[in-house]
Amino acid sequence: MASACMGDIAILEVALRNRMDRQLSLIALEQAGTEDWYMAGLRFDDRTQRQIREAWGHLTIQQKKWHTHGHLVAALTFGFWRNLLENGGAIHARWPDEGSADYENDLWRKGIVKSFPGGRRHAADANAKWTRNYALNIVKTVHALRNRVAHHEPLVNGVPLPGENRRITLADAVRACFDLAMILDRNLYSWLMDNSKMKLVLEHEPRSIE
Template sequence: MSEQAVPAAELAELLSAERLETYRRQAPEWGCSPIELYLHGARLASSHHHDLSIVEVVLRNALHDQLSQVYGPRWWAEGQLLDDRGQEAIAKAHKDVGEHPVGRIIAALPMGFWIHLLGHGDYAGRRPFRERRSYDALLWRPALRHAFPHSSGVRDEVHRLARRVYALRNRIAHCEPIIGGVRVPGTKTRRSPDEIHEDLVTLVWWISPPVGKWLAAQSYTPALLGGPHQSQ
């Protein structure tokens, strides 16, 4: 269906005035109507989602590969490795898929699990036997830093970038607007749509420059960044 054929009035009523308010505020900046901007935002989200389908799999496989080299293919079974949050995610994955091959378990773990592995870690066990799981010592230094050979090698920097990518993924998954950017976790700062695209490419480039370069070249996103009229 062409954009001219969209029943704008009816669609606006079904989307609700509250949902369209963001697009009404930003439409003049983009030089289009709120409905046109809403549809363009949906196309932009779809393009980001296409790239995320590559980024998420590349990320989790890179982390799994490095952990497997140090702790074996079922590295999560190491009792002194993961904090409570990590162990709960593993338990849920096993509950969902059962005792299947490693690949099925890895695929069942949500993106948030992998992002958490890049963090500082938290506590595991019950009081009075709770112990801190330092992911810097247990995961990053022996294993995960090698998943990002083209980064600075600073865990916090990799984690911040991965969290920004995860924030984008969550907004898209919940059909939230991204046309005005995505808030950086823990701040009031927003990353613009073009900066979001740069984050996706950078995260993959830190793992593999050839794949990062390919992702940038094949992405539909740059053609959409100019606005609804330039992308038609």
Template sequence: MAAKRFQPYAAVFKGDQEQAARLYALNVELSGALLELLHFAEIGLRERMHTQLSREYGRYWFFRNGPLLDDRSRSKVATATKYFGKHPDPGRVVAEFSFGFWRELLTPGGKVTDSNNKYLRHADYQHELWEPALHRVFLERGRTSYDMKDAEHLTRRVQRARNRVSHHESLVFGVAQPGEQTSDKLKVRQSPHAMLADIRELLAIVSPEEVNTWLASCRHAEELITDDLAHAALDHALLTLNDVSWI
């Protein structure tokens, strides 16, 4: 692999190539363990959101006769349905939507324009999506339900972890939160432990109880992030990343 890609792992052990290779392999193994959990988190999220929106607006809620989606969302719907004909199977369409599409439905909504790109208004996802339908997805068992902002923040952090895994990037050094900073201008970074906790939290919300019971026995990710090699990587990041606030 490129020396630049391997360098952060070697830096943890002051150039010890064997230990660096072990850490790199652990990071790959961690990605695989998290992918198993992320699979069920993403599938569960989209199925629960689709179910609630279908109950409120019908199976074809993503078309114009449903809630008013903003230009960004409508563009993704058009791309997903381009080759499916006028009356596609909703299940096939839903499977085409990315994690980002679902997360964006938890934001306030963006601009809406007509076919001539003339501005009409802003979509109102709070009143058209969250209040009539999507809040029911985030009714956490035994606790107060999430508000829309909390739900979006959680899914955003999980999406970043998913993207990090999908692009074969490092996890043992934490996950950057682009565009976020503290009041004193520090960049925000999430530790592997907090990342795993978020994934588990989303799973608890969107997965049936029997699935969560099984997933609770899948502890390989926990074992890996508590390994001595993973501890060494995180300690190195804590010492060398001076402009960062950790979550």
């Protein structure tokens, strides 16, 4: 099951980062005249800036000179994109000019929301309001599943959600993967429905032992 999850989530991660990268590029182009959003002076919090620096440090000299944008985006983690859907944290923490990032107004409303063209309909079908937190809840569930299987943790008793002191069933975690596909791209959702290994393996999900 872990192998099946990693295969499907890898596809979802690429779709998510490509969508969000495109919207960040458009925001940066409007505000700073460049599509290289990581160089455009956007108000990223300290955590986001640290993750960008770490990704930059993983690039080779050639990658830093040629096609840097694509290489940098590929080096950023799933958690990086999830974090951009949160509120935003401190900027220059513990410095005299300390401030706070506002991802709701500076990122989400300025374009990141367009990364999820199917979001509003998905929320309406669930009798919920389409918000940044709605998208975040889906993405962070997929991220939690991804980390669970990547770290070789058991899935038999479900997937714990970091910071929430609760766990969800494996079936619910897999459902979040399909939810993410739906809000990103309906064609991707249809493809995943027809080709997902998770669906096949889940039918043989092991049950917890009492």
